[in-house]
Amino acid sequence: MMTTLKQAEHFAAQTMTEDGLIDIFAGIGLISIGYFWLIDNSAVSAIMPFALISLWRVARKRISEPRLGQVTLNRENKADIKTGRIILLIILLTLAVGIIAWALGGAGDILGTGYYPLFAAGPSMLIATLTFFHAKHVKCPRFYGYAAWLLAAAGIVIWFGEGPAKAVMLGGIPFLVGGFWYFAKFLSNNPKSAS
Numbered sequence: 001m002m003t004t005l006k007q008a009e010h011f012a013a014q015t016m017t018e019d020g021l022i023d024i025f026a027g028i029g030l031i032s033i034g035y036f037w038l039i040d041n042s043a044v045s046a047i048m049p050f051a052l053i054s055l056w057r058v059a060r061k062r063i064s065e066p067r068l069g070q071v072t073l074n075r076e077n078k079a080d081i082k083t084g085r086i087i088l089l090i091i092l093l094t095l096a097v098g099i100i101a102w103a104l105g106g107a108g109d110i111l112g113t114g115y116y117p118l119f120a121a122g123p124s125m126l127i128a129t130l131t132f133f134h135a136k137h138v139k140c141p142r143f144y145g146y147a148a149w150l151l152a153a154a155g156i157v158i159w160f161g162e163g164p165a166k167a168v169m170l171g172g173i174p175f176l177v178g179g180f181w182y183f184a185k186f187l188s189n190n191p192k193s194a195s
Contacts, residue, residue: 017140019064019190020182025056026146027176030127034169067190121154124167128154142178149174 016022029052036044128150135143150171157167 016060016064017138017143018182019060019068019186020179020184021056021059021064023142023146023175023179023182025052025059025179027172027174027179028052030172030175031169034165034167034172037165037168038163064186066192067186120157120162120164121167123164124150124154124157124171127168127171142182146171146174146178 029049033045033048036042036048128147131143131147131150135141135147150167153167153170156162156170157164
């Protein structure tokens with residue numbers, strides 16, 4: 001069976017998630033964003049995603065690429081990635097605005113008490129949506145599970161009347177646990193090449 005360039009690039013995109021690093025950094029990000037949000041340090045929460053994306057790239061270059069190699073994508077896939085990055089940026093900015101609004105005036109003052117459950121669940125629901133689209137794009141089933149867990153965390157927050165920070169923290173736990181499991185599996189299956 002002949003493999004097309006598009007199929008090979010899709011396989012390479014899938015292997016980007018098999019090292020577990022994106023899971024680990026997403027888990028660290030969600031837990032730390034929630035924690036800093038909980039202790040009213042929204043400035044750190046707002047910059048955390050950008051710092052962790054940079055650290056993920058470095059870790060990927062130093063750990064995964066020596067084992068798997070580096071893939072250059074064609075223009076069509078680069079356009080898909082650019083669109084994904086724009087969607088990610090919009091979601092991150094929306095989350096940052098929510099964090100800042102929460103810190104400055106409280107959700108009740110800004111949205112009114114009737115909308116509090118929606119506001120409390122909103123960040124987890126936005127992150128779940130992003131996670132779902134990531135799962136669909138790279139065809140990685142475990143990210144569907146993460147998205148479902150984030151939605152469950154949103155429901156738990158509404159049920160117990162907690163704030164959005166706890167839902168985001170709760171949502172990060174499966175990413176972190178799953179990430180370390182996949183990372184250990186990746187390292188054992190892919191020894192570093194001598195070249």
